[in-house]
Amino acid sequence: MKRSYSEITPYIAQLAQSSVERNAIVPDMYDEYHVYRGLRDRRGRGVVTGLTEISTVNAQRLGEDGALHPIPGELFYRGYNIKDLVAGFRRDNRFGFEEIIYLLLFSELPDEGELFRFRRELSNCRSLPTSFVRDMILKAPGRDMMNILSRCVLALYAYDENPDDISVANVLRQSLQLISVFPMLAVYSYQSYQHYHQDKSLFIHLPRPEYSTAENLLHLLREDSRFTPLEAKILDLALVLHAEHGGGNNSTFTTHVVTSSGTDTYSSVAAALGSLKGPRHGGANIKVVRMFDDMKATIDTSDDAQIRDYLARLLDKNAFDRAGLIYGMGHAVYSLSDPRSEVLKEYAKQLAEEKGYQEEYALYDKVAQLAPEMIGEKRKVFKGVSPNVDFYSGLIYRMLELPCELFTPLFAVARIAGWSAHRIEEIQNAGKIIRPAYISVKENREYIPLAERLVE
Numbered sequence: 001m002k003r004s005y006s007e008i009t010p011y012i013a014q015l016a017q018s019s020v021e022r023n024a025i026v027p028d029m030y031d032e033y034h035v036y037r038g039l040r041d042r043r044g045r046g047v048v049t050g051l052t053e054i055s056t057v058n059a060q061r062l063g064e065d066g067a068l069h070p071i072p073g074e075l076f077y078r079g080y081n082i083k084d085l086v087a088g089f090r091r092d093n094r095f096g097f098e099e100i101i102y103l104l105l106f107s108e109l110p111d112e113g114e115l116f117r118f119r120r121e122l123s124n125c126r127s128l129p130t131s132f133v134r135d136m137i138l139k140a141p142g143r144d145m146m147n148i149l150s151r152c153v154l155a156l157y158a159y160d161e162n163p164d165d166i167s168v169a170n171v172l173r174q175s176l177q178l179i180s181v182f183p184m185l186a187v188y189s190y191q192s193y194q195h196y197h198q199d200k201s202l203f204i205h206l207p208r209p210e211y212s213t214a215e216n217l218l219h220l221l222r223e224d225s226r227f228t229p230l231e232a233k234i235l236d237l238a239l240v241l242h243a244e245h246g247g248g249n250n251s252t253f254t255t256h257v258v259t260s261s262g263t264d265t266y267s268s269v270a271a272a273l274g275s276l277k278g279p280r281h282g283g284a285n286i287k288v289v290r291m292f293d294d295m296k297a298t299i300d301t302s303d304d305a306q307i308r309d310y311l312a313r314l315l316d317k318n319a320f321d322r323a324g325l326i327y328g329m330g331h332a333v334y335s336l337s338d339p340r341s342e343v344l345k346e347y348a349k350q351l352a353e354e355k356g357y358q359e360e361y362a363l364y365d366k367v368a369q370l371a372p373e374m375i376g377e378k379r380k381v382f383k384g385v386s387p388n389v390d391f392y393s394g395l396i397y398r399m400l401e402l403p404c405e406l407f408t409p410l411f412a413v414a415r416i417a418g419w420s421a422h423r424i425e426e427i428q429n430a431g432k433i434i435r436p437a438y439i440s441v442k443e444n445r446e447y448i449p450l451a452e453r454l455v456e
Contacts, residue, residue: 025441033439044332050256051429052247054078054104054421059334070384073334077244078107086240086343095212095232097239097414098122101179104244104421105172123209125180126216129159133204137188141196145409146277148189150270153178157266164264166427174265175420182416183213186409187220193405214239217413221402230354231400234347238393241340242411244418248333251275251282255419259426260434272419273412282408285394287321288328289404292363292395294320301363304370311371315378328391329371335384344392348399355399364395 003009008016030037039047058074075082077100085103089096098119102110110118136155142148156178157163162170188204195202203223207216214236218227247256254275258268276282291314298319299306313319314326331338345368352361372385397407 029441033441035439040332046248046332049253049434050247052422052425053107054418054425055244055246057246057248057333059336070335072337073331073339073386075245075339078103080109082241082339083343086237095214095236097213097236097243097417100240100243101417104417105175105424119212122176122180122213123207125177126184126207126209128181128184129156132156132159133184133188137185137192138202141192142189143193143197144277145186145189145193145405146273146282146412148192149182149185149409149412150273150277152185152189153266153270153273156181157264160266163266166262166264168424168427171265171424171427172420175416175423178265178269179416179420182413183207183217183220186406186413187217189409190221190403190406212236213413217410218400221406228354230351234351234396235400237347238344238396238410239414241343241389242393242414244415244421246333247422249281250278251415252418252422255422256426257434259423260432262433265423268423269416269419272415276412276415277408282411284327284388284390285397285411286404286407287325288390288394289398289407291320291327292360292367296363304366307363307366308370308374311367311374312378315374326367326371326375328387328394329375330385331388334386334388337386338388340389341387341392344389344396345387348392348396351396351399357395357399360395360398364392 027037029035036047039049041047055078056074056076058076059070060068061071063069077085080103085100086096089099099110099115101122102115102118132152132155136152137148140148140151142151160174163174165171184207191202191204194200201223205220205225208219211219212232215227215232217235218232219225245252247253251272255268255272258271279287295301295307295310299310301307310319311326315324317324348364349361352358368387368391371387375385394407397404397410402410
């Protein structure tokens with residue numbers, strides 16, 4: 001009998017239940033064998049697995065007493081404080097993402113001539129092979145933009161006349177091409193989904209060479225191609241703040257692991273995309289927006305007491321998705337503050353005033369004040385809790401009228417700059433395949449011939 005491709009038959013369900021029951025690894029065993037679960041120690045700090053010059057995340061400082069003390073979060077790109085970088089291009093009233101790409105890849109800030117030439121190179125790379133959009137996107141529309149993005153990246157391997165050369169020059173060439181076309185791949189995938197799965201009109205804009213990455217994103221996405229200067233500048237800022245975050249985040253670590261095997265750039269980027277797709281990594285800002293939608297639909301958000309009660313129910317697994325989380329609050333490293341969130345908050349307020357979202361912004365601000373207190377009351381935490389970058393980025397994307405389906409792909413549009421820098425760093429400096437060790441906790445057993453095995 002022919003069955004549905006996605007059907008879980010009773011036999012498969014039985015096998016799955018049997019697999020769960022036979023799993024002998026329980027949480028206490030990680031302590032017994034002195035293994036850091038998830039590569040984190042008991043205080044949630046990451047276990048050191050490598051060296052990098054690309055970025056630094058600071059949340060603690062060694063005091064005179066010899067102990068580590070929490071400090072306001074700091075993020076450095078190639079040694080430059082992210083707040084100083086943002087202040088620099090904001091002061092000049094210019095876009096910053098392309099400058100950040102240059103800095104991450106080449107370790108130095110460009111002068112005016114270098115930046116002009118680099119932007120022109122990115123613009124020249126911003127084109128796809130003939131018929132690629134038709135054959136790879138429009139003829140095979142999908143419902144998940146991240147999967148389509150991964151498929152497109154792997155397909156580009158076939159169009160590359162020198163795909164497997166992992167010399168720095170060739171990998172840099174491939175990286176610049178991928179960085180340039182990621183906005184097109186993401187938006188065209190969404191347009192295809194809208195047309196073939198949502199019965200909306202199909203339109204495909206070509207990128208404009210004079211536009212920045214942020215400007216082209218809004219131009220490609222909107223049917224009338226119109227956007228305000230503030231919209232473009234804030235989207236540019238979001239790209240800057242998502243471009244890199246140390247080698248320890250899951251997708252960047254994936255990039256290092258896969259690159260260390262000697263594989264091609266397209267396979268490495270596709271693996272990183274698979275990591276970023278996970279809701280524990282790249283999908284958190286979607287959860288933030290949907291959590292606030294649920295809040296507005298179920299309580300009076302002008303009443304602080306009702307907001308507190310809703311947050312308490314979230315933590316008690318009695319509201320929204322019942323996961324016990326206040327999405328957008330807390331971070332694996334930052335405690336007192338996330339510098340990216342602090343920067344986004346300031347500009348989110350400006351955008352809210354331009355777009356008429358003052359009430360929405362006020363609600364986010366109220367939750368940002370109440371949530372750390374509620375988490376402190378309900379949870380035993382070793383460090384402070386503050387809004388993370390996802391808290392305000394979700395609000396900003398909502399105010400920019402960006403569809404939720406593009407939230408995580410936009411993260412990828414920014415983060416491929418960091419992935420590229422880390423891939424090149426791994427090629428230049430490592431030379432050994434990353435091979436972590438695991439401890440086997442299964443006892444050796446004697447083989448039993450098939451005829452002698454008893455069914456329980």
